[in-house]
Each structure stands twice: as C-alpha cells, then as structure tokens.
Amino acid sequence: MKKSLIIIIVMVICTACSEKEQAVVSPSDYTKFSQEKITLLEKSNLDRELDFWNKKIKNDSVQLSALASAANVYNQLFKETNNIGYLKNAERCLEKAYDVAAVKKESFAIALAQNYITQHRFKDAKKVLLPYEAMTSVSALQYVLFDINMELGNYSKAEVNLNNFRNLSDFNYLIRVAKYSDYKGDLSSTIRYMEKALKKAKSANNRSLLLWAYTNLGDYYGHDGRIEESYDCYTKALAIAPDNMYAKKAIAWILYSHEKKPAEALTMLENATKGRRAPDHFLLMSEIAKAVQNNEKSIAYLEAYQQLTSNSEYGVMYDHHNALALIDNYNNPIKGKELAKKEVANRPTPASYALLAYATLKNGDKEKALELANEFVMNKTYEPAAQLIIAQIYKANNLDEKASQLKKELIGAAFELGPSYEKEILKL
Template sequence: MTRRSLGLFWVLVSLLVFLLGHPSTLALGFGKESIADTQISADLVFPDYLERDGIIHNYEQQVRQSPDSFLLLRLLADHYLKRFRERADVEDLLRAEQAARRSLALQPRHNEGASMLLASTLLSQHRFQEALQVVTDAEKLTATDQLASLKASIQMELGDYESAHQFLQTLTSESEDNSGHNAVLARYLELTSHLSVARQQMDSAMQQMDEFYTNPAETRAWFHVRAGDLSFLAGDLARSEQRYREAITLFPHDVAAFTGLARLYAAQHRWQASLEAANQGIEWVPLVETLAYKADAQQALGDSSGAAATQDLIEVVARLSQVKGIYDRALAVYYSEHGVHLPEALEIAQREVAIRDDIYAEDTLAWAAAANGQWQTAQRATRQATRYGTEDPLLRFHRGMIALHSGDRETAIQQLSEALRLNPQFHHKYAAEARQVLADLSPTKVES
C-alpha cells in the first residue's frame, strides 16, 4: 500500500468509527474464516490517545507558521477528528470540519484525504446529503476504492442499500485486504440478512487492525465493539462480552464498549454488573443510551430515587446534546421504550426518517408510532425496517408486536419466534414479553 493510499485508508477507518431489494447473490468476495478467538494484552496497545493534545498543539503551531500548507491542515483535521472520537467534544468536530475545508480550498485536486475527512465530520453532524455531495465531487477528480467504500457507507446511512451494493461490487480485489473496506462490507451484510457472514467479515477486519501495534487504540477498539455488537445480535453473549472487554483493554475510555456491556448484562438481568458498566461509560461521556441502562439497573435494584435522578439527568443531557440532532434517535428510542414524552418521541422519529431513511430510522418510527397508537404508521414503518430480512431480534420483536395489535397472528408468531431464535436474551424486558405472547398464541412456538 502506498503512502498516499495508507493516508486515505486511515480516513476511511476514521469515518467507519462513526458508522454504523434483498440481493439473491453477493459477489463481494467475503472470506469464510471461522469466528476469531482473539485476546488482547494491554502491553500490545499503543496508547496514542494519551499524546493527542500534544500532537494537536504541535500541528496547530505548524499551521500558524505555514497557513498555506494543505497537508498540515489535513493532518490537523485528522487529529481533531480522532480527538472527537476519543472524547466526544463537538468543538473538535467543528475544528476538524474547518481545517478540512481550508485544506481543500488550498488543494482541491489530489487531496482525497481532506475530502474524506470533511465528509466524516459532516456525517458525524448528521449532514448526510452534504457528505454524499463532498464524496461525489471528489470522485469526479479522482476515483479510488477508498472513496467508493466511503460512498457506500453514506448510502447505507441514507437507506440506499441497492446503490451501496453496486458500489461495493465495483471495488478491486486489493480492497479485500483493507480492514476499512471489510468493515463497510460487514455492515452491508449485517443489514441484508447475512449476519453469520457479517460476523466473519468483521472479525477478519478486526484481526487486520490488530496486526499492527501502532494502529490508533480507539480505532482498533471500534472494530472490537462492532464485533461485539454483531455477536450480541446472534445471541453469542460470551463472545460479545469478550469483544467489549477487549475494546476496553485497547481504549479504556470506550463509552460504546461500556454501553454494550451494560446492555448485555441488562439482557441477562445481571443488574449490578449493568449498573457498574453504565457508570464507567458515563464517567467519560454521559450518553442518553448509557444513562438509560443505568436508570433501568437502578430501578431493577430497588433504587427508585436513584433511577428518578438518572432520568432527570437524561433530560438535561438530551437538551444539551441536541446539537444539530446528533443524539435524536437514541432519545426517541428511550422515550418510546419507557412510555414518556411520547409525542416528542414520534416527532423526533419522523425527523430522523426525513434526514436519513435507513432501516433503524424506520424501526424507531415504527415503535414510536405504536407507542402513540398510530398503528397504520407503525405498520408501514416496521415493514420498511424489516424489508431486507435484517437479523436483528429487536426489529423482529417490534414487527411481531405491531402485527399482533393489527390482528396478523401468523406474522406475529413468525417474527417473535425469529427474535428469540436469533437471541433468546435480546432485551431485558422484551424477550420475556415475546415468550409470553408466543405462549398465549401458540405454546409450541416458544423458544427455550
């Protein structure tokens, strides 16, 4: 891989840290390796995040001395974006956007790295169409596999899975050795009902990242978190826990990993462990989703006053975090699941669909509409959310329960059974509810 290609690769990987018709065949070149059994030792981690402030300070000084250097501005944008990933400070995201724009203004051609950085900052602000336009413009100047992978990622965020599939098929065989490309491919496979192969693909990408000690710790951790998420969907809870813990070994501030553990432990009704994991994540960044698991754990442990205080904090964080809608979806999910602020949950979900009509925006809308008693909207949205057969038990549960309310007994049994088949412990409350509904409808359909 050339130095130029290596730079573009890191920008694509940085983007993927943000992210996350049913084709009959997939000519995409995925591997057939078995699920890896990787273990991470702390002495094999390069703690670059500890030096981030110093690196940024150095580049800021150099940019002041050489304000017309497109390369220095691009490098500075890259490190601002890395620090945003590590600390979730939106100001760093805006700094990265400004530096990337300045780099492109100075060097519009042969500067794909700056285009990809700019697209990544826009994606993180949920400015999806702007991000897509940036990549499309860059492709007109220089078409590369990295830009194609990035475009496919953006198209999946927008719900255009057919176009994403077409772009993934155009990539060269060299891309198969690129962990960033493999992660994009794993996401596509996950969303289009190929969960088992997606797990294989993601583990392959994770192993590629772990081969080099100097790869950024937070980025390496992201690959482990994604592998953990896919394992959870498949009901492989032991492997999921392992992956999340590996991510924390790599990057001790990894809020996504702590949130994943809090969800996993809640699903197992290991409430004290869930509370501890949520608290550790909140210590770094108080996300709505992580706080929600804390509140649920406190309630389950009998700490009603603590749960109420956490719920109040969620409201504060929600108000402070709604910078250009970045955290809207998580808030709509929380409101819908807990039966609070339901009209606002529906409004948020509708806004999400307008911004990016992907599978999970439709699912959020379906459940929010159901919570508000708008069953026709719920039926339409849940059919859209499951139209590719995505093997996510929560999507299947939502469709099953909406079908049940609509009098479609057959679909309800089919979808609820599939949710439990995928992961018998997919949710701390809904898994038991699915079992009870199936027992009432058809006892022979209940999974053990």
C-alpha cells in the first residue's frame, strides 16, 4: 500500500511538472494579444501617401517614380489588410512602369516578379525575368530567381542562383540559404543561418528585417520542438509591430497545438482577424471552432473562406487550400483532384504532388497514388504534411511496415500538423 502511494505521488508530481513545462503562453499574454486591434492610423497614413502618388500618376502617366512609389504603398496596404485588390493595383502600377521604362528595366522586372510570386504566379514571374537571367552580378535578381526556382521545384537551378550571390554577411543570402537547408532537411543549419540573419537585422536596426527574422526563426524553432524559443521570437516581433498578424497567428497555433487550448486560440484569432481579409485565417478558425465542437462557427468560417476565395482576383493563390477543403470538408474528391492537377501544373513541387497523390487516393485509386508518392514525393521533401500523406498511401496499399516507420517520425511532428491530424497519425 505504501509503495503504491509513493508511485501515485511520483506520478502526480511528474504530471504537474509536465504541465508546467508545457505552458508557454501565459493568460495575461494572450489576453493582451487578443485585445489589440488593427492600427487604423497606419492605414490612414498609407491612404494619404497613396493619394499623393496617384495624383502625380494622373498628371504624368509615364512618371516612373510615382508608379513605383504607388505600387510600394499598395503592397503595404495589402500587408495591413490582406485585401487582394491592393495587390492587384500594385501589379497594374508595376506592369505600367516596366512597359514604359527605358533604362534599368530589370529593376522594374524584379519588382513585378515579386508581385507575381505573392500571387503564386511563379511561371509569370520566371517569364518576366528571363531576359535578365544572365545578369549574375545583380544580387537582387539572383535572390528573386532563387525564390522562383524554389517555388517551381527547380532546386538545382535554385542552388546555382544561391552560389551566384554567396555572401555570409548578407541578410538576403542568409535567409535564402536557410530556406535551402530546410528543403534539404538540415534543420540545424537552417536555424544557424537564421540566427545569423537575425544578428544582421539587429545590427542594421531595420524594422522590416527584424520582423522577417523573428517570425521565420520562430517557425524554425517550432519545427525543432523548441516551443519556448519559438514563442519568444513571436513576442519580440509583436513588440516591434503589435499588430503583426503572422506572429499572432503563430501564437494562436501554440495555444491550439502545443498547449491544447483551442478556445483561447480561437478568441485570439477572432480578434486579430477583425478588419482583415486573409482567407487562410478563416480556414484555421474553422478548424479550431470544430475542435471546440462549435459546428455553427466552424461552418460560418468555412463559408467566409469560400466567399473570399471566390473572388477571381485571387487567381491560383488558394488552389492548394481549396483542393484540400473540397476533399476533406466537402467530400468532393473529384473536383479536389482537378484542382490538385492544376496546382501541380502551376507549382510542380513535391508538396503539390503530395496533394495530387492524396486526391488520387481519396478518389479510390490507391495504386496510382502510390506511384505518384514514390516518384515525386518520397525522399524529395521532409514536410510533415507530405510525410503523412505518404504514410496514409502506404497503409492503404498494405505496406504496413513502411507506414509504421513514417508514423514514428510523424508523432514527433504532431505540433506542426496540429491536433486535428493526431487521430490520423494514430491510425497508421
């Protein structure tokens, strides 16, 4: 009896310690983050600046500085509000500027390509930079070519671009070599490079670079299971920009996936999303609302997502999300597969092929799904979402041993995948 009592006491102590270690976000923190609203002053200032440049464009339709400046303000407004109209207006300004520019056209081509990248129009971005590919001495051009090639799955070409501007003291090089290391599955190198990039941003005291470094390093720490360090990065980002939606969304994910507090996560997202039109935020809120068994809210947020993405100006930006929603939320794998094929054509990466393999599996063709997974996904990406799809395909094809091997890895990636996928992992 005494021995049993000791065991029970030890178990209680261990459980208490575990819960204490698990808690990363304090209630006072997430209450504060939830209450902060969009800063309308910043948007008002941007509106005034935009009006100033637009008047100059009207007075002289070929004034390049005004077109470029207006595009820059539109891009900032898009970041503030997630309103796709601003991004499309930036595109129109940049296309006009590129068309009329007589000298240094490559600088306008680079800006236009970056706009296309944001819209997931990667092939259009590649096309606009084709005339300038040989300009290896222009670092900014090589940066963007690297970004495009990574998004198109041209990893060998991306490595060439990377080598063309190798410079360990350059922030832009460091964040890209970090991304390439992550693609290779070398997370320790990824983090090391991003930590160096953060140091560069600190020494430059550059607000936008600091935000980029903190939020991306926070992501990588999260991938590595270093949740406290991840959270610290996001809070530092919010200290710089109290309304940074990316950091708030990441903290909400910690609450939801790590601390298993979906109600608090949902409250934070609901408050942070007010005034914004980012479809993926509504998709996440739908998932979390389902976790707290509020089906009415879950459906409402899913419908809000659908309504936003039905705007033709979004183009192909949400094809990947739409395909998954069709398969998982609307039980329409046939249409989901059509979108998955479109996504592969637009963005032929292992992640896109994993989506197609998943859609193929859900359409009942497990053998074809296995063929796609083996040829285009396996050993070509280390993303947990893709690994889960491969494991599900293995399981469906009675390759239980292979599925079990992936299951061990996926259990360690439960934070990244989220609570809604934990049951799927356990089924393997």
